[in-house]
Amino acid sequence: MGDSMxxxxxxxxxxxxxxxxxxxxxxxxxATLPAATGTVMVSGNMPAFSAYASSGxxxxxxxxxxxxxxTKEFDTASAYDNVTNYRFNPQVAGYYQITSTINVSNIxxxxxxxxxxxxxxxxKRGSAVSQVTGIGAYASSSWLVYLNGSTDYLEIYxxxxxxxxxxxxTGAANxxxxxxxxxxx
Numbered sequence: 001m002g003d004s005m006x007x008x009x010x011x012x013x014x015x016x017x018x019x020x021x022x023x024x025x026x027x028x029x030x031a032t033l034p035a036a037t038g039t040v041m042v043s044g045n046m047p048a049f050s051a052y053a054s055s056g057x058x059x060x061x062x063x064x065x066x067x068x069x070x071t072k073e074f075d076t077a078s079a080y081d082n083v084t085n086y087r088f089n090p091q092v093a094g095y096y097q098i099t100s101t102i103n104v105s106n107i108x109x110x111x112x113x114x115x116x117x118x119x120x121x122x123x124k125r126g127s128a129v130s131q132v133t134g135i136g137a138y139a140s141s142s143w144l145v146y147l148n149g150s151t152d153y154l155e156i157y158x159x160x161x162x163x164x165x166x167x168x169x170t171g172a173a174n175x176x177x178x179x180x181x182x183x184x185x
Contacts, residue, residue, distance in 0.1 A: 047076055059168060061165065066157050089152070094182070096145050096180065099178050100114060101138055112160045126141025149185070
């Protein structure tokens with residue numbers, strides 16, 4: 001084996017191939033694969049999405065209400081439903097970083113709470129904030145969540161105590177929901 005090799009190609013039994021290429025720089029590079037069965041993800045192909053509210057959801061007083069994030073900014077794995085259920089249902093098992101912010105205006109002497117629901121039930125409670133003059137109330141939270149890659153799904157809910165019904169502010173800067181796979185299971 002005195003010959004040097006710059007790449008190696010592995011052909012599948014029925015179709016497809018994997019090419020492993022050594023970078024053309026001096027030094028030694030090591031890639032370690034885990035001794036486990038499963039899918040190995042490489043940077044760039046992990047599920048990620050971001051969506052925002054383009055139409056305001058009405059949130060009744062002291063009632064948990066699911067927020068509709070109708071406009072996708074991106075959805076690399078077609079895992080976010082922005083039309084019917086407004087939920088994230090990735091098909092890769094792993095640990096996901098989820099972030100969401102909800103903005104509501106004109107809610108003097110009240111609070112807004114953001115909640116993460118998993119599989120239709122409250123899972124993690126987020127922040128609760130009061131009105132800030134001139135900008136409204138922003139409830140924002142971030143969670144690290146395990147999803148099984150098949151049936152698990154996430155939704156964002158809002159709870160408010162204004163004494164009446166409020167409408168969520170819209171736009172990518174005001175009310176959004178995003179997530180990314182940070183590690184497979």
